[in-house]
Amino acid sequence: MQIPHRKAPVGLKLKTTLLASFLAIFAMSIGSIPVWAKVSGYVENDTYNRYTNDRGLSKVRNTLQLEYSKELGSVGIFSEIEFNTTLRATYDGVYDLNSDEWGNHAGGSITMEQAGGPSPIGPIPPAQVPFGNGIVLPYGDYDKTKNPNQGLENLGQYLHSPDGGLDIAVPVRPCDKDSRGCLDGYMDADLNELRFPEFNDRQDWLREFYVDATVPLADGKELGLKLGRQQIIWGRTDLFRVLDIINPVDFSRNNIYDELEDIRIPMWMLETELRTGPGKIFDDLNFSIVWNFDKFRPDNLGQGGTPNQILDAGSFFRGMKNLWDNGGTVGNFAFGNTATNFRPHTLGIKDVELPNWTLSNTQLGAKIEGVYKDVGFSLNYLYTRQQLPSLHGGVPALNPWGPLSGDLTEQPRAYLPAFDIHFPRVNLFGGSLDYYVDPIKSVIRVEAAYTTGEEFPNTARPELYSESDVIRWVFGWDRNTFIRFLNPKKAFFFSAQIFGQHLLDHELKNGPLGLIGMPDWKDNYLATLLIKGWWQNDRLSPQLLVAHDTKARATTFEPSVSWLVTDNLSLIARWNTKLGTGARKFNDVRFANQFPPFTATPLHSDPNTPLPVGLMGYEPLGRFRSGPLGMAKNEDQVSVSLRYAF
């Protein structure tokens, strides 16, 4: 009998071949005396203490990074062949040193809020109901042994009380200790993967690994080729990613506060670039095509139970996935005020649809970049995928009142928060420019993008999401300015940016109890300001970074001081604090009559038609109104980073 072998996916084959080729080049490159090889790197300890809510250590990250490059000369038509690799290994000791908060002993037994009040079944007493002790609906209870009241936290508990809104339980221990709510292949890190994040299924320790080469052409033109695992950076702005979206980003390292260089997730890509140089019209003109042939990777948002999660999304997903898989108690659900037990497959996140590797699932970009009459410019196009997840409702789910009507099978149900996670296709059309304006001694930077295909939560739609074209832009201003009483010899660097986002297909309307529609703002503006000074020959450099979200009314201040003790040793001390509004409320689709007629309210003129009425709470959609700054309001931290470079 012949055992049929499983055909390896084309992408895997391609990458395996590439990896083998690169390893051969690597072996060649280190095999000879590396006269023109360059090796450098650093070891670093980055320790953070999150003092709000007395959470204690939130990061004890120890990093070893090695960078190696070697010029390999010319082969055939290729010249300037160079091999580059960056290896990074991290051990985050916080999961061992503060395991009560972030590791195997995190969480505990919790209670769910029951606001209480009138209900069709009589007055509900206000109470804190132990998880598992909510009212049981006709379809029955969930299996408490599969979802015990341990290792849990309440979603958003460090930012807000439920205040009458939804209260969802989140398992917070690593996925090998507690597999509840772990999303396979997306948010499923075990303790070791949290401790050593580069040593995962995607071999992220191999941070960069590529060969670049040049093919000289006529008239001084040249064709550049760069193949391998790499970062490709577009755009001209700091902090905001309007065009710089080729590589996904790892927010689990330090939310939005690490340098993008350190949190871009390198991808296997080919970049070809025709460098024409100066011509009759342009001072510099280049055409490039990027083919991201790696298997799709979304942004890493951070896993539920870990210290760095943008928008606290990881916790929300984990709570919802647990709810789908195992059922559980949700505070303030039934009648809007009663802790309610749900069976599995009723509410939550069913699955994450990560695109498989197929040729059609790869991503393609093109860029024209140059200089025309002192203006640096680029025109960009990218056929990519949304790197942030989109939750598609309409997943077939059970009706907890089903036995009363014979509705016993899993069915798509309008407005029901029963989701799959998708990453839709996105087309990006963009451009950027920079220009020095002499009369105001300032550099102006502009970046803009128009995207189609992006998806946003939308409680006005039965499937709870909708598509919107989006315009994003950043206007940046840089100026060096003396503050002579502070430093008469060296100017301070001022850099201000305004980021704008406009959703062209935004939907929002007033319901009887509140807003219904898209929680993302139709128009929002974020501003950043960086002020940096230098003393002692740039070895001592304090800076202040301020970011403000105008609609969320949330502000982050991050003063820091870096001290270059020697060429090799540096020390950075930071304080990250937030002011303003934290959690914000939005329609949470309770009272949407998802199981008609049993869930109809007096606000539903037709008791047989599901319809949201705008009942609001902090969870789960308020996070999109609060934004990354507001959602991290109670994550104030102090940190010290010590790095030895070599």
Add this chain to the structure above:
Amino acid sequence: MKKIVCTLFVAGFIAWTGVAYAVTVADVDTSLLPYKNFEVDPVKFKPGTVVNKSNVEKYKDSLDVGTYQSIKDGWYELTITETTSFDPPAAYIEATRKNFASTKLGEGNLVGFVAGRPFVEEPSTDDPKAGEKLAWNNKYSLIAGDGGTIYPFYWKYRNMKSGKLERQIKLEVHSLNFMHRTIEAPIPNITPNPSGIFRALYIGVEEPFDIKNTQLLIQRHEDDRKRDNAWLYLGFQRRVRRLSSGQTTDAFLGSDLMIEDFEGYNNRVADNNWKYIGTKKLLLPFYNHNDLTELSTEFEEPDGYRYVAFGGQGNCFPKVPWQLRKVYVIEATPVDPNHPISKRIMYMDAQTGFFSRTVSFDRAGKLWKTWMIGESHPDYHLKINKGSGIPQWDAFAMIDTQAMHCTTGQFHSNNDPKQVSPKMFTPQYLRKRGK
């Protein structure tokens, strides 16, 4: 009365145009080859003589104010070497001969300039434009020939009190003249050049790790009224940033040099008011590198080259000999009222047009920094430079006398045209090199 008015008018016109007398071909030789009849007191300036604290008063008139003070304070002592001519390449002399007569000062720019040295007449204090003309001569001097490379280029930041080495940077530098070329093809201009870039400078940082891959590109326009275009690639951002001109008057990478200090002076002529003070015979650090008796053993190069050694107070002074040179003294006052410097006294070597010594004063008028750059004769340097006629920068020191801090530089330089090409002076090249 009429005669007096006419005379005043003519004098005024002469002063306005800056042409005090008819310039002749003989002036070319006087300007570019001034050592044919240069008199040196053979006893006072006997090669091997050491000028130090004990005898500095004797040489006070032959020293710039900064060097005099350094020797007087016991920070430095210099050894005198024989005065030698650094003859420019024949092509540069020929271009000067051909074109000097057609070159005039215009409104913020030169009119009729083709190549070579624009102004060959001896400067005169009666000529209010004499300083500006010398600044133009510096702009079009053979600073690095038609193109040059410095690699490796080591910078050291030192505490001048203790001599403690605080920082060491390894750089790669390339420069290229796009216009007014006289030596290497294409002559006179590289085309296409749609924005009229006269010259470009590329600097890349190789070490240390925290600023590795930092790159700077400066494009200077032929039109002196236009601001330079400048871009900075920051390794940790992996992005090319346009630089504001404010950054050209800031310490570069924490050194004691502003970008504006590079090459003695690195900005537009229009950024200063230039006043010619006078012509002097001064000691300047011009010498033959291969004749240096003490060289650094610190860095090894595959070609066996050894760098200039440093000594003196805080190891801030190059151990090189000085020779008596013909020097134009110029006072440069920044046009920008916010400039951190109130004025510079600049000592231009008359033959090369280089600012070999510069003394800068802060906004309060106090002495702030002194710049010195050692120039080696190309015939006594790397083999590749022999016969090029292009003086080789060999060592520099920028001393902050207020902070008692210095930045020193050690060069490994050449003018090999194969090592520079126009494609290196585009923002895209920064992206390509920056990874």
